[in-house]
Amino acid sequence: MTPAPPLLRVVSASPEESEPPHAQDHIPRGDLGALYVRYAAYVGAIALRLTGRPEEVDDLVQDVFLAAHRGLRRRETEAEVKGWLATVTVRMAKRRLQRLRLRGFFGQDDGARFDELVAPGASPEQKALVARIYRVLEREPVANRVAWILRRVDGHSVAEVAALCECSPATAKRRIAAASVAIEEVMGRV
Amino acid sequence: MSEVKTELTEALQWVHEDWSEERIRRGRVALERASARQRRARRAGVASAAALAMAATVVAFAWPRSSGELAFSGFSPIGVSTTASSEDTPGALRFQDGSVAIPLGTDTAMATSRDEREHAELELLGGAARFDVVPRPSRAFEVQVGSVRVSVLGTRFDVRRQPRHVLVHVLRGRVRVQWLGGERVLTATQSGLFPLELPGGAGAEVEGASDAGTQPETTETTTADEFDLDFTLDPPDEFLEGSREEEGEPGADGEARGGPRRAAGDWRTLARAGRYDDAYEAARGVTVGDSMSELLLAADTARLTRHLPEAVGHLERALGLHPSDRRAHLAAFTLGRVLLQNGQPDRAARAFARAQQLDSTGVLREAALAREVQALARAGNRDAARRRARTYLAQYPSGRHANSVRAYADGP
Numbered sequence: 079m080t081p082a083p084p085l086l087r088v089v090s091a092s093p094e095e096s097e098p099p100h101a102q103d104h105i106p107r108g109d110l111g112a113l114y115v116r117y118a119a120y121v122g123a124i125a126l127r128l129t130g131r132p133e134e135v136d137d138l139v140q141d142v143f144l145a146a147h148r149g150l151r152r153r154e155t156e157a158e159v160k161g162w163l164a165t166v167t168v169r170m171a172k173r174r175l176q177r178l179r180l181r182g183f184f185g186q187d188d189g190a191r192f193d194e195l196v197a198p199g200a201s202p203e204q205k206a207l208v209a210r211i212y213r214v215l216e217r218e219p220v221a222n223r224v225a226w227i228l229r230r231v232d233g234h235s236v237a238e239v240a241a242l243c244e245c246s247p248a249t250a251k252r253r254i255a256a257a258s259v260a261i262e263e264v265m266g267r268v
Numbered sequence: 269m270s271e272v273k274t275e276l277t278e279a280l281q282w283v284h285e286d287w288s289e290e291r292i293r294r295g296r297v298a299l300e301r302a303s304a305r306q307r308r309a310r311r312a313g314v315a316s317a318a319a320l321a322m323a324a325t326v327v328a329f330a331w332p333r334s335s336g337e338l339a340f341s342g343f344s345p346i347g348v349s350t351t352a353s354s355e356d357t358p359g360a361l362r363f364q365d366g367s368v369a370i371p372l373g374t375d376t377a378m379a380t381s382r383d384e385r386e387h388a389e390l391e392l393l394g395g396a397a398r399f400d401v402v403p404r405p406s407r408a409f410e411v412q413v414g415s416v417r418v419s420v421l422g423t424r425f426d427v428r429r430q431p432r433h434v435l436v437h438v439l440r441g442r443v444r445v446q447w448l449g450g451e452r453v454l455t456a457t458q459s460g461l462f463p464l465e466l467p468g469g470a471g472a473e474v475e476g477a478s479d480a481g482t483q484p485e486t487t488e489t490t491t492a493d494e495f496d497l498d499f500t501l502d503p504p505d506e507f508l509e510g511s512r513e514e515e516g517e518p519g520a521d522g523e524a525r526g527g528p529r530r531a532a533g534d535w536r537t538l539a540r541a542g543r544y545d546d547a548y549e550a551a552r553g554v555t556v557g558d559s560m561s562e563l564l565l566a567a568d569t570a571r572l573t574r575h576l577p578e579a580v581g582h583l584e585r586a587l588g589l590h591p592s593d594r595r596a597h598l599a600a601f602t603l604g605r606v607l608l609q610n611g612q613p614d615r616a617a618r619a620f621a622r623a624q625q626l627d628s629t630g631v632l633r634e635a636a637l638a639r640e641v642q643a644l645a646r647a648g649n650r651d652a653a654r655r656r657a658r659t660y661l662a663q664y665p666s667g668r669h670a671n672s673v674r675a676y677a678d679g680p
Contacts (some may be wrong), residue, residue, distance in 0.1 A: 109414065109415045110299060110300065110303050111296045111299065111300050111414050111415075111464075112414070112415060112464075114292070114295060114296045114299050115292055115296060118287060118292050118295055118296075119287035119292070122285065122287055123284055123285070126284065126285055127280075127283050130283075132285060135285070136291075136295060136298075139295065140295065140298060140299050140302055143299055144299070144302060144303060144306060147303075195283055196279075196282035196283055197282050197283075197284050197285065197286070199282070200279070200282035204275075204278065204279035204282055205279075205282075207275065207276065207279040208279050208280060208282065208283060211276065211279075211280070230276075230277075230280070231280045231283065265276065
């Protein structure tokens with residue numbers, strides 16, 4: 079019998095953010111605008127890391143809130159709300175990446191400029207390293223790429239990656255490993 | 269190996285962006301617009317499906333059949349929202365029953381989310397709009413502005429969406445405003461400022477809601493309607509609960525304080541219930557406290573029972589004791605109005621000027637400047653009126669009082 083997927087862990091929206099900011103506050107489930115104000119940065123951070131394309135983030139975040147709104151009414155706690163938003167973000171990011179890949183295949187996508195992906199303040203070496211990693215991931219299957227980012231960048235456990243990607247833990251592990259192999263070829267073993 | 273991993277981990281931590289307030293604000297407007305579009309599309313889809321089903325049923329029963337043949341004729345969906353822009357006002361939205369929503373600025377963003385026989389609904393996503401609603405008791409007309417909902421009871425009114433608040437001003441009829449902290453009915457000439465969010469939980473952060481005069485002023489000039497903007501002097505109870513404790517006002521622990529204070533509490537209760545005549549009688553012989561809330565309530569009670577000099581006294585005391593209070597600009601504005609009503613336009617002009625200085629939020633500044641022009645003109649100070657009118661037109665070239673003010677600016 080397959081065990082029930084574990085509860086999702088809440089991941090902070092940015093490295094600076096260590097505590098959920100509104101843990102005790104009332105969650106404005108019925109008000110889409112208020113939900114956006116509260117969670118846009120959180121969703122945006124996940125969207126950016128998954129897609130690697132800052133220019134796609136605002137649209138993707140909007141799509142996530144439109145799609146997640148109904149489901150949010152059933153979520154009670156901050157952790158559940160964030161977990162649901164993360165799940166929808168992963169789902170929508172995968173779709174968008176697949177669409178971009180298809181467009182690229184037909185020559186309709188200029189490709190991402192990963193040099194602009196990191197925040198101001200990073201060293202030139204870090205900037206280059208991030209760009210290299212994302213270029214490698216760009217060639218990987220979308221499912222592998224997303225699983226690897228959730229595991230290595232966002233720091234989720236394999237079980238959490240499986241829940242977010244809506245697959246089994248074994249599949250999640252296999253996808254992470256496949257992306258890791260591709261990155262090792264460029265970076266050495268990581 | 270681990271060094272590479274550490275480098276990689278550190279580098280990947282830099283994959284993040286700033287989400288400024290402006291970015292979130294723009295995103296929110298875009299999201300609400302998209303959400304309204306989505307709802308309209310969904311309703312249109314449901315209506316089309318219903319129409320299709322109905323048409324199919326009608327055809328199935330009514331169409332003459334020949335030897336087992338089932339024929340379908342062309343049909344049009346029914347019941348789909350047909351809101352379209354008004355022909356005379358650019359960007360206006362016209363409803364089936366003739367009600368119309370007119371944008372009051374170029375930043376106005378609004379969308380009809382329902383236009384049905386029993387229920388019409390519109391979302392104001394940004395900016396300001398005027399609503400001219402055809403009275404019809406059987407149909408609900410509602411304007412949604414974020415978390416604030418304005419339900420119309422047959423009226424004409426303006427709604428302005430601000431970053432943190434919604435300003436509602438009723439020109440004719442009545443509206444019911446519901447916000448996260450409660451609800452209130454506004455009648456003709458009344459205005460209210462309602463919060464879009466309550467950051468500290470329910471009932472914690474109401475900036476104010478108005479209860480201006482319930483009757484139009486009779487001493488105004490023919491342009492009075494243009495200037496008839498009035499503001500919060502009677503904050504909702506939940507706000508008063510908080511401020512009582514802050515200010516040590518009677519009523520916070522009324523049980524322990526005894527007789528005279530209980531009497532004072534009585535007039536306050538009556539005043540808050542809108543029974544100003546009774547409140548004025550109950551307040552006779554009772555000393556009004558020094559808190560801003562109590563002084564404002566006393567001023568309301570006095571001015572709405574036509575005891576204008578007493579209202580002036582309360583408002584001047586409020587301004588003297590609480591110049592830094594966040595309602596000080598409202599007190600100054602109302603003082604100006606009362607002085608104007610009382611035939612003291614020169615003092616009124618000074619009060620309106622002070623309201624502009626005290627208004628850190630900018631909510632009242634335009635109205636106060638327009639009123640200052642009016643007061644200066646009425647005081648016979650034409651040069652100053654012209655100067656201030658020109659200032660108004662420079663700052664608010666398409667302001668809501670621009671037409672009235674222009675008459676003063678164009679003088680010799």
